[in-house]
Amino acid sequence: MRYVMPQGQSKSIMLDKAISARRTNVRWLVVAVLFFVTLINYADRASISLAGPGMAKDLGLNAVDMGVIFSAFGWAYVLFQLPGGWLLDRYGSKLIYSLSIFFWSLFTLMTGLAGFVTGAAAVVVVFCLRFLVGAAESPSFPANSRLVAAWFPASERGTAAAIFASAQYGATVFFAPLMGWLAHTYGWHSVFTVLGLIGIAFLPLFRKLVHDPLSHPMTNQAELNHMQQGGALVNMDGDKHKPRLSWLKQLLSSRMMLGIYLAQYCLNAIGFFFITWFPVYLVQEKHMTIMKAGFVAAIPAVCGFLGGIMGGFLSDVLIRRGMSLSLARKLPIVCGMLLCCVMVLCNYTDSETAVIAIMAASFLGKGIGGMGWTVNADTAPKEIAGLSGSVLNTFSNASSITTPIIIGFILQLTGSFNGVLWFVIAHAVAVILFYLFMVGKIKRFELRDVGEEA
Secondary structure, X not given: OOOOOOHHHHHHXXXXXXXXXXXXXXXHHHHHHHHHHHHHHHHHHHHHHHHHHHHHHHHOOOHHHHHHHHHHHHHHHHHOHHHHHHHHHHHOHHHHHHHHHHHHHXXXXXXXXXXXXXXXXXXXXXXXXHHHHHHHHOOHHXXXXXXXXXXXXXXHHHHHHHHHHOHHHHHHHHHHHHHHHHHHHHXXXXXXXXXXXXXXXXXXXXXXXXXXXXXXXXXXXXXXXXXXXXXXXOOOOOOOOOOOHHHHHHHHHOHHHHHHHHHHHHHHHHHHHHHXXXXXXXXXXXXXXXXXXXXXXXXXXHHHHHHHHHHHHHHHHHHHOOOOHHHHHHHHHHHHHHHHHHHHHHHHOOOHHHHHHHHHHHHHHHHHHOOHHHHHHHHOOHHHHHHHHHHHHHHHHHHHHHHHHHHHHHHHHHOOOHHHHHHHXXXXXXXXXXXXXXXXXXXXXXXXXXXXXX
């Protein structure tokens, strides 16, 4: 006799199977968390600029003092990149990133309490606190890249990396008005206090929603299969290796990896022109008022944000349509850098409208071509993805030291920004050359002698 399942029970089982087979999308939730924590990260970095005038007045600091304080973050951020990457690969993304968020927020919060000293003592105290913020933030971007490599297949990795990387532009839009209002209404202390508390308050949400793929309570097997089949390193933290110096040497001796690192140096040099000298250019060369320059300087940031999302999305679309990984990554990079080069046209016009439009297009191109973190997620060895990201970030942020200084020398020698714009677009051309003639085929870099532990 054949058993006939009751109609309601049959439908229930079929429904359960359909639900279990439906792929979850937890990976996009993870990258959304990375976007918001990076917004907080960049707001903490920028806090000193908006709080600076009030701080200088209250603590009796001169321009030299403030220059020293401004530099503290950058020096620490570069110095601690490699130790931060080593810790990520040794102990995993979640633990080290959690500690990073807690300590950078704590040191930001403590900066708001620095008003009890003045003069030279104030310089030392604030410098040390900003130095500690830079050290604590050093694992953040390598951790972002590491998590994207673990959670995303190659066909989605460009969009995912673009989302977290775009937060560097979005932080201005999201937090600058808040910081300006706080400084004006409650004083400079409140900027650091509020941002520090925001970071600490966000930490429990980060720890609840961010896990490695295999242990995340919200993901299902269908999503894991989708990720793994597309090249995601889902077991990155479950298969830890103790990083070795010889592996770092392998990274730096690889033509592909070194080409990616050098290209990132050049890419970030373009960004630091906009961050440091662009407002000065608008005032001195194009004779805009300070207030107008402030508004105009925000336009490239918005275009960079949009360009970053566009570049990653278009690259992923090309992969899904059958294009090779190398071509799908290099095409937006090359096209973006070519568009970035239009900024030199500003040398040949006095129209404010034309200058704004040209610079907006240039920064849009910089955003489209700014795919270094995506390429790092594509190529970093699974054993030391954090360390590879740290090397990339070390090269990248080295330009934050060299670029402003070189531009200053160019201005001193020529008295004009014409040479500066040629200097900046030379970096865009160099990015193209590195990717076309040095990087070669983009693929996962395989370490030698992985099985031999130190």
